[in-house]
Each structure stands twice: as C-alpha cells, then as structure tokens.
Amino acid sequence: MKSLKLFILVASIALLPTVANAQVKELNERQLFEKVCSGYGWDFPNKNDKPCVVLFHNGTCPFAKQIGKYLETLAEKKEYKDKVYFYKVNVWNLSDKTLEDFNFEGVPQTYFFRGIDDSGTYEVGMLSMNELEEEIRDFLLGY
Numbered sequence: 851m852k853s854l855k856l857f858i859l860v861a862s863i864a865l866l867p868t869v870a871n872a873q874v875k876e877l878n879e880r881q882l883f884e885k886v887c888s889g890y891g892w893d894f895p896n897k898n899d900k901p902c903v904v905l906f907h908n909g910t911c912p913f914a915k916q917i918g919k920y921l922e923t924l925a926e927k928k929e930y931k932d933k934v935y936f937y938k939v940n941v942w943n944l945s946d947k948t949l950e951d952f953n954f955e956g957v958p959q960t961y962f963f964r965g966i967d968d969s970g971t972y973e974v975g976m977l978s979m980n981e982l983e984e985e986i987r988d989f990l991l992g993y
Contacts, residue, residue: 864878874905874921874922876940879945879948885937896965897902901986904939905960907957908942914958924979924986934986934991939955956975956976959975960973973985
C-alpha cells in the first residue's frame with residue numbers, strides 16, 4: 851500500500867509541469883495557420899479574437915527555454931490571462947517555406963500579433979521578462 855501511495859505521489863508531481871504550462875500551447879505547422887495567421891507569414895492578419903504571442907523555438911536553445919518560462923509566467927498573470935493567447939512552435943516541425951514566410955532568422959524568435967485582422971511584429975534573440983511584458987502591454991494591448 852505504501853508503494854502504491856508513493857507511486858501516485860511521484861506520478862502526480864511528474865504531471866504538475868504539464869498542467870502548469872497549459873496556458874502556453876504548443877502548435878504544429880497546421881495549427882499555426884489555423885489558429886494564428888490568415889495567410890503565410892508574420893505580416894498576415896491575426897485570426898484570433900484577441901492578441902497572441904508566438905515563440906519559435908527548437909527545444910534545445912537555453913534562451914528559447916528561458917523565454918518559454920517567461921511566457922508561462924506571463925500567461926498566468928491576471929492582467930494577461932484572459933486577454934492574450936500564448937503559443938510556442940518548434941521550428942524543427944516547420945517547413946522551409948513557412949520559416950521563409952515568417953522571416954525566420956534564428957532561435958528564439960518571438961512574434962507579437964495584435965487583435966483580429968491586424969498584422970504583427972517580431973523580435974529575434976533573447977528577451978527579458980520586462981521586454982516581453984512591455985511588448986505585450988504597449989504593442990498588443992496598447993496601454
């Protein structure tokens with residue numbers, strides 16, 4: 851009985867990061883175009899009913915991992931939780947055409963798309979938590 855309880859405890863702890871990260875959704879290439887862009891590229895209108903942030907990462911870059919953690923933190927903040935969508939896309943799962951259309955320069959690359967039918971902008975390289983939050987406040991939400 852003790853070993854069963856221990857197993858359940860360990861299994862529950864192992865699942866915590868998955869639950870905590872639920873606010874930042876991982877998208878594949880098809881979902882990127884279904885959920886985010888109306889066409890190919892970062893300058894096409896956002897399909898969402900609210901602004902979104904999309905992190906292009908590769909799963910091994912320490913800077914992209916850090917930005918991913920920042921996005922998870924921001925996604926949980928009350929002031930952004932219901933106002934901004936947060937996504938991640940692994941560049942290894944994207945076609946060369948998609949990378950070209952998004953002006954992909956390197957990992958990490960973070961895209962900021964305003965509300966529906968509005969285009970976006972992007973930043974290449976490491977961003978601090980403050981820079982991400984400033985971009986969300988100023989560019990996406992306009993305050």
